[in-house]
Amino acid sequence: MRYKIITGDCEQFLKGEMSGRFDLTFLDPPFNQNKEYSMHNDDMLESEYWEWMNRVCDLVFKRTSEGGAIYFMQREKNAEFVLRALRQTGWTFQNLVIWKKKTSAIPSTKRFGKHHQIIVFATKGETPRVFNKLRVDPPLLANEKHRRPNGVYVTDVWADIRELTSGYFAGDEPLRFENGERVHKQQSPVKLLTRIILSSSNVGDMVFDPFAGTGTTLVAAKQLQRNSLGIELDPNNTSFIEDRLSQMRDSDNIQKCRNDYIFTENLNDIFPLQALTGKIRQTQVQTGLESYITA
Ligand SMILES: C[S@@+](CC[C@H](N)C(=O)[O-])C[C@H]1O[C@@H](n2cnc3c(N)ncnc32)[C@H](O)[C@@H]1O
Numbered sequence: 001m002r003y004k005i006i007t008g009d010c011e012q013f014l015k016g017e018m019s020g021r022f023d024l025t026f027l028d029p030p031f032n033q034n035k036e037y038s039m040h041n042d043d044m045l046e047s048e049y050w051e052w053m054n055r056v057c058d059l060v061f062k063r064t065s066e067g068g069a070i071y072f073m074q075r076e077k078n079a080e081f082v083l084r085a086l087r088q089t090g091w092t093f094q095n096l097v098i099w100k101k102k103t104s105a106i107p108s109t110k111r112f113g114k115h116h117q118i119i120v121f122a123t124k125g126e127t128p129r130v131f132n133k134l135r136v137d138p139p140l141l142a143n144e145k146h147r148r149p150n151g152v153y154v155t156d157v158w159a160d161i162r163e164l165t166s167g168y169f170a171g172d173e174p175l176r177f178e179n180g181e182r183v184h185k186q187q188s189p190v191k192l193l194t195r196i197i198l199s200s201s202n203v204g205d206m207v208f209d210p211f212a213g214t215g216t217t218l219v220a221a222k223q224l225q226r227n228s229l230g231i232e233l234d235p236n237n238t239s240f241i242e243d244r245l246s247q248m249r250d251s252d253n254i255q256k257c258r259n260d261y262i263f264t265e266n267l268n269d270i271f272p273l274q275a276l277t278g279k280i281r282q283t284q285v286q287t288g289l290e291s292y293i294t295a
Pocket residue numbers: 008009010011028029030031037040184186187188189210211212213214215216217231232233234237
């Protein structure tokens with residue numbers, strides 16, 4: 001499998017010459033909430049920000065294979081903007097996924113505490129080119145007597161994936177500097193990307209992440225034997241991504257989530273087994289990845 005990480009602006013990249021197609025895109029941009037980014041202004045006018053997102057969604061749509069998918073992650077309060085950006089740029093809505101957080105809700109005196117983030121799943125055309133129906137085995141609820149023999153299908157509420165919080169709960173998955181500081185506060189969990197990639201791509205497909213951050217998408221894609229391409233503005237981040245991909249850490253090893261999906265009918269086709277050494281088994285799939293890399 002091939003992967004490539006490019007340092008630069010995703011919009012510029014997407015406007016450039018490129019002949020390949022993306023089968024799946026994970027879009028996790030900065031949320032415009034005045035967070036500290038060394039090379040990006042996270043305090044844009046709201047209109048300016050959403051015009052930018054529209055342009056990115058449009059460019060990705062044009063580069064996506066027929067039936068290909070996009071997963072656009074955002075704060076729940078921006079749901080209407082995300083849905084509109086995707087609709088206006090030609091995407092067909094499939095699901096509004098509620099990613100329920102494991103840590104405490106953000107309290108408020110004037111509304112319910114916020115306890116989730118949204119991920120909108122949309123496709124190019126009505127019919128997805130791939131949709132693998134994953135089955136999971138959630139713990140029994142108090143009112144349920146018997147465990148289901150084959151688990152249940154994953155729904156649009158994802159309550160089983162822990163976010164990487166800033167506290168010790170985050171465990172050893174977040175990348176850290178030697179002094180223990182997080183390298184990137186917005187690092188997504190590998191379990192999240194594993195679910196998205198398993199659901200909407202097959203082995204050998206091309207996965208794209210225009211806001212690669214710490215490279216979680218590429219880390220999961222590599223292990224699932226998908227090709228991947230990431231764009232990241234900040235060169236410090238891209239060097240972390242290169243290291244993360246070349247020396248796979250135990251905490252990034254997704255074989256630990258294989259058991260979560262054990263009841264999935266086509267699991268062996270979509271989730272390749274990996275040697276226990278953590279080494280990635282190589283298969284030869286003709287990808288044409290070179291044609292993406294013109295910048
Ligand atoms: C929310 S983070 C993505 C986190 C990522 N999902 C992960 O698991 O690490 C957004 C990233 O987009 C990058 N970024 C901001 N503007 C960009 C642009 N115009 N092109 C490419 N990357 C950009 C930021 O540097 C930041 O690392």
